[in-house]
Amino acid sequence: xxxxxxxxxxxxxxxxxxxxxxxxxxxxxxxxxxxxxxxxxxxxxxxxxxxxxxxxxxxxxxxxxxxxxxxxxxxxxxxxxxxxxxxxxxxxxxxxxxxxxxxxxxxxxxxxxxxxxxxxxxxxxxxxxxxxxxxxxxxxxxxxxxxxxxxxxxxxxxxxxxxxxxxxxxxxxxxxxxxxxxxxxxxxxxxxxxxxxxxxxxxxxxxxxxxxxxxxxxxxxxxxxxxxxxxxxxxxxxxxxxxxxxxxxxxxxxxxxxxxxxxxxxxxxxxxxxxxxxxxxxxxxxxxxxxxxxxxxxxxxxxxxxxxxxxxxxxxxxxxxxxxxxxxxxxxxxxxxxxxxxxxxxxxxxxxxxxxxxxxxxxxxxxxxxxxxxxxxxxxxxxxxxxxxxxxxxxxxxxxxxxxxxxxxxxxxxxxxxxxxxxxxxxxxxxxxxxxxxxxxxxxxxxxxxxxxxxxxxxx
Numbered sequence: 001x002x003x004x005x006x007x008x009x010x011x012x013x014x015x016x017x018x019x020x021x022x023x024x025x026x027x028x029x030x031x032x033x034x035x036x037x038x039x040x041x042x043x044x045x046x047x048x049x050x051x052x053x054x055x056x057x058x059x060x061x062x063x064x065x066x067x068x069x070x071x072x073x074x075x076x077x078x079x080x081x082x083x084x085x086x087x088x089x090x091x092x093x094x095x096x097x098x099x100x101x102x103x104x105x106x107x108x109x110x111x112x113x114x115x116x117x118x119x120x121x122x123x124x125x126x127x128x129x130x131x132x133x134x135x136x137x138x139x140x141x142x143x144x145x146x147x148x149x150x151x152x153x154x155x156x157x158x159x160x161x162x163x164x165x166x167x168x169x170x171x172x173x174x175x176x177x178x179x180x181x182x183x184x185x186x187x188x189x190x191x192x193x194x195x196x197x198x199x200x201x202x203x204x205x206x207x208x209x210x211x212x213x214x215x216x217x218x219x220x221x222x223x224x225x226x227x228x229x230x231x232x233x234x235x236x237x238x239x240x241x242x243x244x245x246x247x248x249x250x251x252x253x254x255x256x257x258x259x260x261x262x263x264x265x266x267x268x269x270x271x272x273x274x275x276x277x278x279x280x281x282x283x284x285x286x287x288x289x290x291x292x293x294x295x296x297x298x299x300x301x302x303x304x305x306x307x308x309x310x311x312x313x314x315x316x317x318x319x320x321x322x323x324x325x326x327x328x329x330x331x332x333x334x335x336x337x338x339x340x341x342x343x344x345x346x347x348x349x350x351x352x353x354x355x356x357x358x359x360x361x362x363x364x365x366x367x368x369x370x371x372x373x374x375x376x377x378x379x380x381x382x383x384x385x386x387x388x389x390x391x392x393x394x395x396x397x398x399x400x401x402x403x404x405x406x407x408x409x410x411x412x413x414x415x416x417x418x419x420x421x422x423x424x425x426x427x428x429x430x431x432x433x434x435x436x437x438x439x440x441x442x443x444x445x446x447x448x449x450x451x452x453x454x455x456x457x458x459x460x
Contacts (some may be wrong), residue, residue, distance in 0.1 A: 008319050008321055009136060011043040011135075012317060013045075014034060014046070015142075015184060015267055016032060016046070017186040017187050018050070019265060019307055020049050020307050021307035021308055024053075024068060025072040026306050032313065033076070035076075042100075043100050044100070045077065045099075046097050046142050047073060047098075048144030049093070049096075049144075050187055052067060052094045070084070070094070074098075078368060081100055083370060083371070084097070084098055085097045085107065088112035089114075093114070093144060104423050105328065106136045107133050107419065108417060108419055109132075109417075110419060111133075111170070113167055114129045115163065115167045126146050127145070128144065130169075132174070138181045138323065139181045140182045140183075142184045143184065143185050143186070144186060145164060145185065145186070146187055146188045146190075147187070147188070147189050148160060148190060149190050151260075154192075157189065180272065181271070183270045184269045185269070186268065188265055189265070191222075193217055193241070193261070194218055196213065202252065210238060213241075217237070219263075233269055235295045235297075237298075242263060243265065245305070246308070248306070265309055265311070267312060267313075269295075269316075271291065271292070290320065292318070294317040297313075299313060300312050326350060327422050328422060329350075329353065330347065331346065331410050332424050333345060333424065337401070338429065339404075339405055339431055340433065342396065342398050343396050344396075345394045345395075346392070347391060347394070347412060347422065354416055355414070355416075359379075359413060360377045360379050361412050362375075363396065363400075363410060364411055371411075371420060375400075375408070376400035376401070380412070403431060403435050407427070407429075408428075408429055409425065409427065411423050411424075
């Protein structure tokens with residue numbers, strides 16, 4: 001008998017790129033994030049924005065506080081069970097990654113970086129922002145770019161992207177960008193349609209004959225010539241060029257400049273050291289099965305009009321053989337939790353886990369937005385009350401527990417790894433009945449004790 005093949009894990013990833021033209025978030029992003037699609041839900045959202053409002057005051061304040069777009073996406077996604085794993089911002093460039101809670105213990109070594117290329121690299125109006133991680137033991141990197149504009153700047157765009165690829169993450173044993181198992185490259189890459197005049201381009205678009213324009217797309221042309229681009233894959237451009245539109249319309253630029261339409265907004269990917277092939281149907285897969293990437297759809301979203309660019313999304317299936325199968329920490333609440341008394345947490349660690357005096361366990365509402373969005377926390381060393389070779393107990397004071405109770409979960413945060421390494425199942429905390437009864441009694445008293453002057457108004 002052949003040994004059983006290790007189970008592959010399938011993850012669904014939804015990637016957004018959108019030049020938002022300094023606009024505020026739209027009222028609704030249901031279609032952009034495909035929140036009402038009938039298929040399985042996404043495991044990860046990767047959102048790359050360009051031209052986020054970056055006035056100097058905004059830029060400086062956003063270093064300390066989340067910007068409106070980050071808050072907006074957290075507000076949409078946290079009630080659906082996604083946490084903001086990481087974000088990085090440089091001027092108008094913003095990259096956000098959200099993941100389902102269940103994956104948190106298997107995501108390690110998250111690092112961010114930014115590379116300025118605009119204005120001689122001094123101010124960062126163009127460039128790239130990057131987030132990398134280990135996902136179930138496989139290295140994945142995401143690069144959101146805003147490259148130089150205008151038809152004649154193809155070489156500058158390519159030079160800038162090469163510079164961005166050469167950047168190094170801080171930290172030990174972190175591979176270079178091209179040494180990651182999977183690399184996603186996306187953004188307002190600003191490549192244009194060369195040679196053809198505006199009338200031919202618009203006529204081809206009106207007749208949905210996009211394929212007539214593909215061979216003159218500057219990125220497609222560069223991919224045939226430039227060795228460093230040849231391993232990047234892109235889905236077929238079966239949607240209208242996404243730039244440049246009049247605001248709140250699907251009409252191409254009617255201003256005096258009458259910009260020629262272009263596919264400026266793109267999503268590409270690269271799988272390291274694998275023989276990649278594309279079938280005739282435009283489906284992409286890899287022969288080697290430790291990790292593979294499949295593009296499920298690649299579309300633009302014409303209904304969004306806040307910017308002169310239309311957003312583009314790519315939905316991917318990642319299939320990988322998990323190199324990590326057990327969380328470093330397993331934890332759960334002990335007994336029934338109530339806001340009326342101190343409570344206990346029991347946790348156990350795998351033998352190789354290296355704890356720190358700065359590790360903590362946070363109590364979070366089920367719809368928490370990010371790692372610092374805890375209700376309260378306990379230090380694993382200072383608040384430890386018992387320990388044996390199998391597990392440890394930590395207490396939380398009743399004074400810290402929300403009186404109203406509700407549904408919560410526990411997360412163990414490792415200071416050494418700068419990550420959540422264990423997460424409990426959701427559980428209920430019983431409310432503090434004594435306080436609630438007291439509040440109700442006070443409310444009743446306030447209704448029965450109607451002031452005399454109010455009484456006089458009631459009695460005509």
